[in-house]
Amino acid sequence: MRLIVTFILSFVFLFTVSQAKASPVDTYEFNDEVTKIRFQALSKELRCPKCQNQNLADSNSPIAADLRKELYELLQQGKADSEIVNFMVDRYGEFVLYRPRVSQLTYVLWFGPAVLILLGIIVVIVVVRRKPIDKKDLVLSKEQQDKLNNFLNDK
Amino acid sequence: MAKLIRFLPLILVIALGGVLYRGLSLNPQDMPSALVGKAMPAFSLKTLNKSDKLVTQADLQGDIVLVNVWATWCPTCKYEHPYLVDIAKDPQVKLYGLNYKDDRAAAQQWLKHYEDPYVFSIFDEEGTLGLDLGVYGAPETFVIDHHGVIRKRFAGAIDTRVWRREFEPLIAQLIEEKKEGK
Numbered sequence: 001m002r003l004i005v006t007f008i009l010s011f012v013f014l015f016t017v018s019q020a021k022a023s024p025v026d027t028y029e030f031n032d033e034v035t036k037i038r039f040q041a042l043s044k045e046l047r048c049p050k051c052q053n054q055n056l057a058d059s060n061s062p063i064a065a066d067l068r069k070e071l072y073e074l075l076q077q078g079k080a081d082s083e084i085v086n087f088m089v090d091r092y093g094e095f096v097l098y099r100p101r102v103s104q105l106t107y108v109l110w111f112g113p114a115v116l117i118l119l120g121i122i123v124v125i126v127v128v129r130r131k132p133i134d135k136k137d138l139v140l141s142k143e144q145q146d147k148l149n150n151f152l153n154d155k
Numbered sequence: 156m157a158k159l160i161r162f163l164p165l166i167l168v169i170a171l172g173g174v175l176y177r178g179l180s181l182n183p184q185d186m187p188s189a190l191v192g193k194a195m196p197a198f199s200l201k202t203l204n205k206s207d208k209l210v211t212q213a214d215l216q217g218d219i220v221l222v223n224v225w226a227t228w229c230p231t232c233k234y235e236h237p238y239l240v241d242i243a244k245d246p247q248v249k250l251y252g253l254n255y256k257d258d259r260a261a262a263q264q265w266l267k268h269y270e271d272p273y274v275f276s277i278f279d280e281e282g283t284l285g286l287d288l289g290v291y292g293a294p295e296t297f298v299i300d301h302h303g304v305i306r307k308r309f310a311g312a313i314d315t316r317v318w319r320r321e322f323e324p325l326i327a328q329l330i331e332e333k334k335e336g337k
Contacts, residue, residue, distance in 0.1 A: 049186075049289075049291040050291045063291045070286060089189065090189055091189060091286060091287060091289040092189060092291070093189035094189075095186050
């Protein structure tokens with residue numbers, strides 16, 4: 001019994017430790033809870049320019065650490081979220097946004113899925129409402145029936 | 156018409172395949188800079204060799220300028236260095252260094268050891284100018300025209316091939332523009 005408990009505990013320990021190592025730990029102090037939440041939200045929204053599939057909160061790269069520091073300082077200066085986002089976009093381009101803004105370049109990205117769904121719905125409606133084949137056309141004419149009978153009897 | 160519709164899915168799949176195939180050969184690191192077409196950001200920093208000499212963006216203006224972001228911690232910069240020494244011999248461009256988040260003594264040592272191709276190197280220990288330029292690594296090279304407007308940003312090492320392909324046409328164009336007094 002004791003062995004099992006030790007085993008489980010060591011597993012839990014292993015997990016918590018490795019998780020703590022997985023993302024970088026900064027020791028920024030915030031004056032209020034709201035700024036802290038904004039910091040966390042923004043560092044998840046902004047992408048690390050170097051390691052392209054990680055956000056600032058996730059990344060260990062030096063540039064991500066620099067940008068988190070900059071983000072912290074901008075928040076301390078009392079900048080609004082939109083000002084901070086503009087600050088980053090001015091330097092690193094639209095690329096840093098995980099949710100790109102709606103513009104000519106991103107129309108396909110934003111509206112493509114909706115258009116595809118609409119197209120799919122239209123196709124389904126057209127297919128479903130297509131007239132069923134008229135049963136009368138399936139009746140064989142006299143000659144066809146004779147021919148068929150000939151084949152069937154021809155053994 | 157009805158026959159054509161039958162082939163529509165095939166055509167669509169081939170088109171999708173084409174798009175995805177094209178995507179395979181694109182470089183995801185190759186990002187357009189947000190600063191192309193904008194003026195060189197304002198800065199006021201010391202130079203690498205003289206810790207008491209302040210330089211600003213005005214010191215770079217008037218010529219066709221290359222600003223090369225480098226650091227001693229960057230192995231690719233070492234690879235690039237001999238090519239920069241060559242480029243610096245061209246009288247039509249001026250090559251400036253931006254020593255990015257580096258140690259002053261180590262950087263000075265590097266230039267002594269490998270030859271200094273730069274008119275001067277801006278010493279950006281904190282990476283503030285780097286941040287304003289949207290630098291996220293080294294080496295990077297910016298081309299700035301005689302009005303002080305950034306015309307190109309290149310991330311990665313310069314060698315003869317890259318220089319011919321990426322820089323020479325633009326430099327020639329800028330020289331033309333300067334001659335015509337645009």
